[in-house]
Amino acid sequence: xxxxxxxxxxxxxxxxxxxxxxxxxxxxxxxxxxxxxxxxxxxxxxxxxxxxxxxxxxxxxxxxxxxxxxxxxxxxxxxxxxxxxxxxxxxxxxxxxxxxxxxxxxxxxxxxxxxxxxxxxxxxxxxxxxxxxxxxxxxxxxxxxxxxxxxxxxxxxxxxxxxxxxxxxxxxxxxxxxxxxxxxxxxxxxxxxxxxxxxxxxxxxxxxxxxxxxxxxxxxxxxxxxxxxxxxxxxxxxxxxxxxxxxxxxxxxxxxxxxxxxxxxxxxxxxxxxxxxxxxxxxxxxxxxxxxxxxxxxxxxxxxxxxxxxxxxxxxxxxxxxxxxxxxxxxxxxxxxxxxxxxx
Numbered sequence: 001x002x003x004x005x006x007x008x009x010x011x012x013x014x015x016x017x018x019x020x021x022x023x024x025x026x027x028x029x030x031x032x033x034x035x036x037x038x039x040x041x042x043x044x045x046x047x048x049x050x051x052x053x054x055x056x057x058x059x060x061x062x063x064x065x066x067x068x069x070x071x072x073x074x075x076x077x078x079x080x081x082x083x084x085x086x087x088x089x090x091x092x093x094x095x096x097x098x099x100x101x102x103x104x105x106x107x108x109x110x111x112x113x114x115x116x117x118x119x120x121x122x123x124x125x126x127x128x129x130x131x132x133x134x135x136x137x138x139x140x141x142x143x144x145x146x147x148x149x150x151x152x153x154x155x156x157x158x159x160x161x162x163x164x165x166x167x168x169x170x171x172x173x174x175x176x177x178x179x180x181x182x183x184x185x186x187x188x189x190x191x192x193x194x195x196x197x198x199x200x201x202x203x204x205x206x207x208x209x210x211x212x213x214x215x216x217x218x219x220x221x222x223x224x225x226x227x228x229x230x231x232x233x234x235x236x237x238x239x240x241x242x243x244x245x246x247x248x249x250x251x252x253x254x255x256x257x258x259x260x261x262x263x264x265x266x267x268x269x270x271x272x273x274x275x276x277x278x279x280x281x282x283x284x285x286x287x288x289x290x291x292x293x294x295x296x297x298x299x300x301x302x303x304x305x306x307x308x309x310x311x312x313x314x315x316x317x318x319x320x321x322x323x324x325x326x327x328x329x330x331x332x333x334x335x336x337x338x339x340x341x342x343x344x
Contacts (some may be wrong), residue, residue: 003198005233006160008140008167013225015218018130018170021083022049027081028126029163035070035094036087037132043173046085046130054079058086061154061247061254062093062142063147064107070097074125083128085173087180088136088254091129092144095155095164096123099144107146112322113155114148119157132173134220135180135255137187137228137334139167145244145254153248153317163232169225176220178296179255182222185212185286186258190237191230192324193278201234209285238265238318238339245317252304259298263290264342265312268335273328282298301343311340 012020025032031052036043038059043127047053054077056070074082074097082101084094101121108115129139140145143158192205193196208226211219242265243257250257266289272277284290306314315336318324324331331339 001199003200004085004161005198005200006142007232008164011164011167011169013138013169013222015172016170017168018046018173019049021046021128021130021168022051024027024128024166024168025050025081025083026135030310031077031079032081032083033079033097035082035084035086035090035097037090043085045131050083054220058090058093061089061147062096062144062258063149064094064111065095067107071100073103075158080114081126081128082122083130085130085132086132087133088138090326091131091136091138092146094129095124095127095138095162095308096144096146099157099162101125106340110157111146111155111160111319113154114151115155115240120161123161127164128166128168128171131170131224132171133180133319134176134217134224135175135183137184137224137226137231137256139169140225140228141166141232147248151248154244156322167225169221171218171221174217174221176217178298178336179253179259180224181212181220182259182262182293182296182298183255184220185209185292186262187227187231187236187281188212188223189262189266190239190326191227191234192282193273193275193328194234194237195328196235196326198234201230204230206285209282213286236323237327238269238324238331239328240323241318241321242339244321244323245299245314246306249310249314250304250306254296256304257301259300261297261339261343264339265294266338267342268331269328275328299341306344308341308344311337314340
């Protein structure tokens with residue numbers, strides 16, 4: 001056994017714990033940038049708990065330009081702490097803003113695939129992540145997924161330095177619609193069958209899948225947290241390898257894309273992978289994945305406008321995605337096309 005495990009400096013979980021954010025923020029700096037979703041009034045109690053604050057709204061999934069705007073606003077307001085209170089998009093935006101505040105330059109200097117992929121050299125500004133959805137686990141991951149409309153793709157700004165100082169998970173704030181729940185489940189499954197899995201991530205995935213199956217707000221919040229812990233240390237797989245390029249092409253929630261792809265990817269991996277007992281264990285913990293997706297009424301990819309003539313471009317971009325490195329088996333172009341066909 002040879003592995004590493006890294007996560008946020010501090011994880012706080014519990015009903016009502018979001019009320020601690022003011023005290024936490026004072027430990028890190030004088031003025032906080034609070035990054036919120038398009039309805040900041042939903043998290044007004046969190047904003048009110050912070051003494052000196054400027055707010056920045058992320059209206060949808062973050063783009064490279066979103067980060068540029070956020071960094072400019074944070075500097076103009078003299079912010080030295082960043083707090084994200086929202087879904088995965090809001091948390092990823094805050095993570096990237098905190099990183100660029102101290103490292104300078106443009107997001108494209110550091111982005112993988114479409115940018116220069118330079119490493120961050122300075123610690124980001126102190127960052128506190130408070131999720132309001134039980135899905136992405138972004139509160140404990142070391143990357144920020146950003147869209148680039150001109151490249152029609154979503155890619156990551158990634159660094160070990162980007163792990164939050166505090167992940168503050170309060171199930172009173174979180175909600176778990178089907179797309180979010182399926183995103184968390186996909187992450188738990190992909191990390192569990194990943195070729196980078198290790199004993200610590202295995203234990204976290206098993207507990208996360210068990211909690212996911214039991215259901216309820218606290219369990220779903222904990223399952224999402226577990227999914228972030230696991231993927232940050234064991235990687236993901238082909239579902240997320242596809243979801244990045246598809247997310248840049250289609251107007252679809254990330255979790256919905258994962259749900260549409262998951263059964264087809266699972267079937268392909270189970271057919272080819274040497275560790276088939278892992279897939280049997282997933283089924284024992286959460287049930288038949290195809291049935292789970294159907295029960296939650298996840299639409300197929302064609303519902304979001306994907307066409308067969310798009311398959312070649314999608315497969316090419318997916319093959320180059322960093323998430324593919326964790327897939328339990330290497331998939332050929334023909335196998336990638338077959339997955340798309342089954343998920344359509």
